[in-house]
Amino acid sequence: MLPAFETTFAVPLSCESCIKSVSTSLLKLDGIHTVSASLPAQLISITGTAPPSAIVTAIQSTGRDAILRGSGRADTAAVCILETHSRTVRDSVRGLIRMVEVAPGTTVLDMTLRGVSAGRYNVTVRETGDISRGAASTGGIWDALQAGQASSAKGVFGSIEVGAGGLGSVFLDKPIGICEIIGRSVVVSRQEGQFDREDADTLVGVIARSAGVWDNDKTVCSCSGKTVWEERKEQTAKGML
Template identity: 55%
Template sequence: MPYLRLKQLVEVEGTAAPSKISASLRETGKDCILRGTGNPNSAAVCILETHAPNTETTVRGLARLVQVGPDFTIVDISLKGLIPGTYQASIRQNGDISRGAASTGGVWEEETMGTEARGKLGQIEVGSEGSGGIIIDASIAVWELIGRSMVLSPIAEPPNRNDEASLVGVIARSAGMWENDKVVCSCSGKTVWEERVEQKEKGML
């Protein structure tokens, strides 16, 4: 594909999680930025932040959601800068994160489905270096999650506690394959590569 080589773009077809694809590309000695995954309207992203007061680096993780089949979605979560331990990941009823986890509502579907609620994504182990990740197969369509929130909290603490170890984020629609062609981020005026370098320097990538 000459166009792809000329533009230094790589197209990958399959069901591999975005973190696995980017890790494989970095193993070749190149850096990379994912500029869209999945088909249009089948991808979402959630930036996970702590709402604890007086915290310098608030962003601690990223969740990418890619629907690869009818009601079948890969949830790819990466975390850094956390206290080691076991964390519970869940999707909440609403997207109000104004008060951190405390304002996100209950776990999605838990009131009607109990332990079978699809909002219970699973547990993530964060190692001694403060990082962790998990890839989850969920029987969910991406459109069901847009506008809801995701919460990660230590299983040893109350699920809606707003300390530095608890992370929250709103699930937003993400670009499908080749839909994200931006070069400069409108929020900062920096190129996407400059933003990536900045995040790497903060230890988030």
């Protein structure tokens, strides 16, 4: 059984009834242990084993949006934004992987794809973080040489099945630590082997550290002056999940 971890979300809350509505929706999910809220801070905190993407969906079902503000302890969370390098695609962002190390050497991964063709997609962590030429410049599968066979390498994260609507998701755990994969790249594709051609359904991204719970209390970006909700609207329009 996976250890529980804490996740915090910014949610527009105007009254105690809002908190009750969101809490009721969240507690219907499998894996939710506790839900708490702060009206002044406009934050919802959840402890459990439910995927962050499922939590967002549950909050959105109440008519409110949600922005992930932090997961797990400090230095135990990571994120990977997946993009296609195909020039035929207008909105290049097509996926997201959220990662939390819930115990030493155990990391959960919440992977979501949107706007790609139906089919089975292989998910692998690569040797380098070079995505300058898309999947072709990322190197081999991480840990494949040490493991002897690519299929048993730490860098094989399994697969995602995408339906006819172009949406797919998977929630799984791997025996790795966040520190092992920071700075490496992820390739999500129906292709295998050497990526000698780019297509709209081959996605790449670099794994970067993400904020732990209570590490990120930003409400206005110091660079643009935009609120987190204005940034959220812009990123959603670009295809961010």
